[in-house]
Amino acid sequence: MRWSRYFMPTLKEEPAEAEVVSHKLMLRAGMIRKLTAGIYTYLPAGWRALQKISEVIRGEMNRFYAIELLMPAVQPGDLWKETGRWEAYGKELLRFRDRHDRDYCIGPTHEEVITDLIRREVSSYRQLPLNLYQIQTKFRDEIRPRFGLMRGREFIMKDAYSFDKDEAGAAQSYEWMRQAYVSIFEKLGLQFRGVEADSGAIGGSVSQEFMVLADTGEDVIATCTHCDFAANLEKAEVTCASEDCPECSLPPEKVMTPGMHTVPQVAEYLNVPERKVLKTLLYDADGMAVAALVRGDRELNEVKLGNLLGAKHLQLAGQEQVEKWTGAGMGFAGPVGLKVDKIVADLELRLETDWITGANADDAHLRHVDLRRDAQVNAYHDLRSITREDPCPRCQGGIRMTKGIEVGHIFMLGAKYSQSMNAAYLDEHGAEKPLIMGCYGIGVGRVLAACIEQNHDENGIIFTPAIAPFEVTIIALNPKDEMVRNHSESLYNELCSQNVDVLLDDRDERPGFKFKDCDLVGSPLQVIVGAKGIKNGVLEVKERHSGHRHELPLEDFGRHFQEVRRKVREHFGLDAG
Amino acid sequence: MRWSRYFMPTLKEEPAEAEVVSHKLMLRAGMIRKLTAGIYTYLPAGWRALQKISEVIRGEMNRFYAIELLMPAVQPGDLWKETGRWEAYGKELLRFRDRHDRDYCIGPTHEEVITDLIRREVSSYRQLPLNLYQIQTKFRDEIRPRFGLMRGREFIMKDAYSFDKDEAGAAQSYEWMRQAYVSIFEKLGLQFRGVEADSGAIGGSVSQEFMVLADTGEDVIATCTHCDFAANLEKAEVTCASEDCPECSLPPEKVMTPGMHTVPQVAEYLNVPERKVLKTLLYDADGMAVAALVRGDRELNEVKLGNLLGAKHLQLAGQEQVEKWTGAGMGFAGPVGLKVDKIVADLELRLETDWITGANADDAHLRHVDLRRDAQVNAYHDLRSITREDPCPRCQGGIRMTKGIEVGHIFMLGAKYSQSMNAAYLDEHGAEKPLIMGCYGIGVGRVLAACIEQNHDENGIIFTPAIAPFEVTIIALNPKDEMVRNHSESLYNELCSQNVDVLLDDRDERPGFKFKDCDLVGSPLQVIVGAKGIKNGVLEVKERHSGHRHELPLEDFGRHFQEVRRKVREHFGLDAG
Structure with a gap:
């Protein structure tokens, strides 16, 4: 073209x-x-x-x-x-x-x-x-x-x-x-x-996502440092020791926490670590009132909660619902005496006791709460997202977080x-x-x-050869120069006849303008045809991904060029093409 | 496949x-x-x-x-x-x-x-x-x-x-x-x-249609028997001598035609040929009242009328409009004394006079009407569709009608x-x-x-090789027979490797069923692989379009087959492929 x-x-x-x-x-x-x-x-x-x-x-x-x-x-x-x-x-x-x-x-x-x-x-x-x-x-x-x-x-x-x-x-x-x-x-x-992925609205039992790895990706993938475990954060299973801890030795006790609505506020006010404060999240799940409990330093994973409940529509409770279910304003919900249809708790809450929870009363919390003794938890289940501190659910290896873009x-x-x-x-x-x-x-x-x-730099796109609109751009530096024009045209025709997708930049523009444009549009290979090079018997070939420049002899240029092309394709894991 | x-x-x-x-x-x-x-x-x-x-x-x-x-x-x-x-x-x-x-x-x-x-x-x-x-x-x-x-x-x-x-x-x-x-x-x-075609709703000045010729086509094409003139019937220009005829020697005369609404009725009743009765067709053209006149034995071409008027919406007048414009019921309109905005007449109406027209009164017509003398015709224009009796507008040769399907x-x-x-x-x-x-x-x-x-018979489709989903169908007559299976598979693989689109009918069905199905789906070439043929050292090749069967020797089958294939492609005007 x-x-x-x-x-x-x-x-x-x-x-x-x-x-x-x-x-x-x-x-x-x-x-x-x-x-x-x-x-x-x-x-x-x-x-x-x-x-x-x-x-x-x-x-x-x-x-x-x-x-x-x-x-x-x-x-x-x-x-x-x-x-x-x-x-x-x-x-x-x-x-x-x-x-x-x-x-x-x-x-x-x-x-x-x-x-x-x-x-x-x-x-x-x-x-x-x-x-x-x-x-x-x-x-x-x-x-x-x-x-x-x-x-x-x-x-x-x-x-x-x-x-x-x-x-x-x-x-x-x-x-x-x-x-x-x-x-x-x-x-x-x-x-x-x-x-591994969640099946979401499409439904079904097993599903897998294909993620292109990129720092700018919106999705987070948890992978293992040792085995080949890889899962979407929504889906990644968190494993947990199964023994229950002994019962709390102290009885529950109400403490006043005026205006303390959030975990950090409560932890600071009562001078305890955030991990000892329980988060009680209230949901409307297809019309059912549900409380979900996780440790104060954890994030609830709504996808896991939705799957556990088999809910089509899962929505955080509004103020009116919160007041009806807790008898108190927002920020003071707790599992003890809560009027909901179901209470579910994250697995790791079985491992400890002596929690601080909302008291279901304005400006009040309970301390020394033991979930088995003081609350009616219907199910313990994996409800939170995996973190770097968790072990791999397959091999107990380390967990690494990577960003990706879901493409399949x-x-x-x-x-x-x-x-x-x-x-x-x-x-x-x-x-x-x-x-x-x-x-x-x-x-x-x-x-x-x-x-x-995944493939770009400050100058523009760096296409993989399989996706590039044109695998090669020939830059005719001054197309008005007959020698330049003849050489670029003959190279263009040669590559076309070999079924290489090639773009000939034959525009009557300054070299700097053309270099910038060609870097921007991102052909993996650029061939620069200039009068000076031709006089010296060479054409310059630039690899877009590495910036590396080759001076290839005009004599037998085709063979040398195909060699460079092969190496660039190899870099992207592709065959000779 | x-x-x-x-x-x-x-x-x-x-x-x-x-x-x-x-x-x-x-x-x-x-x-x-x-x-x-x-x-x-x-x-x-x-x-x-x-x-x-x-x-x-x-x-x-x-x-x-x-x-x-x-x-x-x-x-x-x-x-x-x-x-x-x-x-x-x-x-x-x-x-x-x-x-x-x-x-x-x-x-x-x-x-x-x-x-x-x-x-x-x-x-x-x-x-x-x-x-x-x-x-x-x-x-x-x-x-x-x-x-x-x-x-x-x-x-x-x-x-x-x-x-x-x-x-x-x-x-x-x-x-x-x-x-x-x-x-x-x-x-x-x-x-x-x-x-040549009319531009219709898309607009513009010049347009051309591409018609696939087929007896079952909905469109009619007028072509010349001598030159390369070809036009859609909507568009085909009708040429006409330009001299006006002398004035009619008799004055207009009202005759009663009770219940005679149509041209054939009037012609028979008054014992004149239909061509002497004028058709007066009343239209609402973007709100304008228009009368269009053509000879009683002709058909008005609405596309030509619409183009002449530059009308976006052209609609035959309803009963109410007819009564308002003519002062009479449907079927008695005529150009003399008509209350419309515009009267247009077909070109050939200039060549004759002494017409019979509606009298704009119930159950009455006029005879001896001379359009120039008795009516106010605003324009004479090509308003009818061309017929086999008309000369070619380019070379005065004969006109032939062909049916076609507009594809472009x-x-x-x-x-x-x-x-x-x-x-x-x-x-x-x-x-x-x-x-x-x-x-x-x-x-x-x-x-x-x-x-x-364009390409079918009573047994099914006869595809042109360029359009056929599969250019070749190999019919394995009894795929359970190892010899048949081996020969069909190896032929299948050979043709695939030559980039021929080939379908292998390897279904476990009776031969008669498979022959019928293969004729139906219409591959231009069928190769029939049967035990008997193999034993005799031949495979049968059938041309779908002619029904012609070739017995080709197994020895060097590929070369013989490509020769048959080349001839079939030639029949459809295609290169070797």
Whole structure:
């Protein structure tokens, strides 16, 4: 591609609308433009990168027995009513009515549509297993779309759905997808981790997230310093010795704590460490009043609490509820004499006693509380997030925290959708059985953003060769110089004929301007064609990721260049290409 | 692909929901399934065919300097309000509101979005020309979606938009697109014609349609038996000698025609040929009362009338309007003394006189009407559709009627959108000028449907090799026979390694069932692998389009097969591939 005929409008200035670096750089490098909140046009260079990512995904999905199709973006509301998600999904589901006043939505995901297709077309075990995928534009009406392609409203997803006869088959399908995902992110040249994850609103039992590692990531991953344990912070299990401690020797005693609403305030006022003060968090869980207890120096993990309760909607109690359940204002709740439906406590609370808790009375706390003696705890459970101080739940090794960006998620769904939608097959003996499903997503636009979050410097994007819109940029330093023009054109044609994606910067601009622009748009390799070099019989080749410059002889340039190219691809874990 | 692991659910029965053959066959061949009215899932085989079509389109668009991007499907209503199409577009534009209660639509076309992008990014003549295209899922809320992919609500389009400095540049961009379209439909192996067309709601001055020729087509094309004139019936110009005839020698005379409302009734009652009775058709054209006159044996062409009047909405007058304008009931309108704003007459009405017309009185007509003498005709204009009896407007040769399916349409838009949206650039002298635009569409799904309408027989689809989901189907007659299995597998692997798209029918089914299915799904070539043939040292190869069977020796089978393949591709006008 010749830059002079291309449409890649680069920006010198930092765009005000962008917060994160991938968003800034995609705007500056002329890859995307915002149409309206959370909705972007993919400009030619951005679209090239997305197509490259899609092709890598296709190759691996096909290799692991998934078959591509394309389902509609617009979906009838009736299917969503069957699974109950028409009501449950929230405002992210963009619902509308057509000219005949029928309910529709723009699909944020396709479990309903694929299950409807399969229940009509599959009737026998002989048609199984099946794994169908699509790469498609989806819509989710985010209340606050942000970070460019990272959390948009309209976005491109690869979503796959597997159908098996039984759990064993489903486990095989899931494992193939896990392998496909590992292979996809390797082939894209990304540093990533597969981590245990919570299944969330999609449902199902087992799930795994794929995280591109980046300091700017929003997600926190807990990994072990010794074994290969890795889990999303939401999910990472905290293990705990199981013995109960002896009973507290002192009886509970009420102390006045005027205006002391928070753990730090209470700890300081009573001169005890924060870890001895219990946090009592009150929740409305699908209409049930629940108290959750953790140590004062810990953070409650709401995902774990929600899973324990099996709650669809979990919400911190409001002032009115707090007053009704405790008989006191906010900040003085405690487990002793609390009027709630359920009290759950973090596992480690069994290991100690003699707690300070709210007294369920204004401006008062209790000391010397023993949970088994003085309160009615319904369950002890893992309720807090893992910390660097905790042991690895697998091997008792150390825990390290890493930041990452979720780019893929695979789920074992079981029969959640097939049961609610009555998608069944006849087995070898003529018995009707529900299909066992899995689903598998990759955010295609998010992969692009994550790649840039992981690979950039102060000058711009450093693309991995597999994702780069152009693997090579030839910079013709002064294209009006006939010698420069001839050399750049002939090199351009040579690389094109070798199927290398190459951009020829043939613009009539100053060298400094072109160097800056080329660093910004991030081709892994730059070839600088200047009159001086040609006279000396050399062309300069710059590796974008290392900044390293090679002076390669014009004589046999192609062979020398391919050698440099091979090394750069190797750096990103890619084959010769 | 192995059929046993594929998802291509074929149907034996004619599907009741389908009216046209392409729709029936796409359902039966397991290529599409309906989700809801006008909205289809593209099953794997259908999706393969659509992707092949898209790749051919991409190749030629790129070759003719168009650059691919992807714009959003969901578009803000504000942009459509700028061009006035938010109100003008009708109910086909699916409008909705997001969670913040802002107006949006799902894009049926992208003039507004691309013009908005370009007015922000292009400011100088140095950035021009530009031609940007996308292949995208679009939505048009058709009141009566029908004929499968031919007229769906959700559909895949290639749409391109060119931006030039001036009319000359725009003409060059348009010509490149015309050449690209010719090349695309040739490379797809289709019989087609490029025809002059009306620009319709998209607007602009010049436009051309690309029609795939098929007896089942809905559109009628008028072509010349001598020169290369070809035009859509809506558009085809009718030429006419220009001399006026002498005045009628008799004065107008009222005759009673009780209950005679139609031209045939009046002609019979008065014993004159139908061509001597004038049809007076009354229209409401954007609120203006208009009478259009054509000969009794002709059909008025409403597209021509609408263009002459420059009317946005043209509607036949209702009973109330007719009574108000004529003073009589329906069926007795005539140009003499008519109370309308405008009377227009077809060109050929200048050539004769002595007409019979309605008398603007119940149950009465006038005879001996001379239009120039007795009526106030505002304009004589080409208002009727061309017929087989008319001469070619270019060379006076004969006119032939052919049926076709519109698969592409290219438009010169001029400054229609750039002016209403203020998309301008600075020219060489610093003067601000509007961008001159063109737009260019191909219905990707419609190309697939049209290919099947053009190429099928009673047994199923006959795919052109460029569109076929699989160019070759290997039919393993009894895959349980080890010899058959080994030969089919090794042939399958050989063809795969040569990048031939091949389907291996390895299903454990009876031969008759497999032959029927393979004819239905329509691979251009079938290789039949049976035990008997292998023993005789031959494999049978069947050409789907001719039914011709070749017995090719197993020895050096590959070479012989490629020879047959080359001839089949040649039949569809394709290179060796």
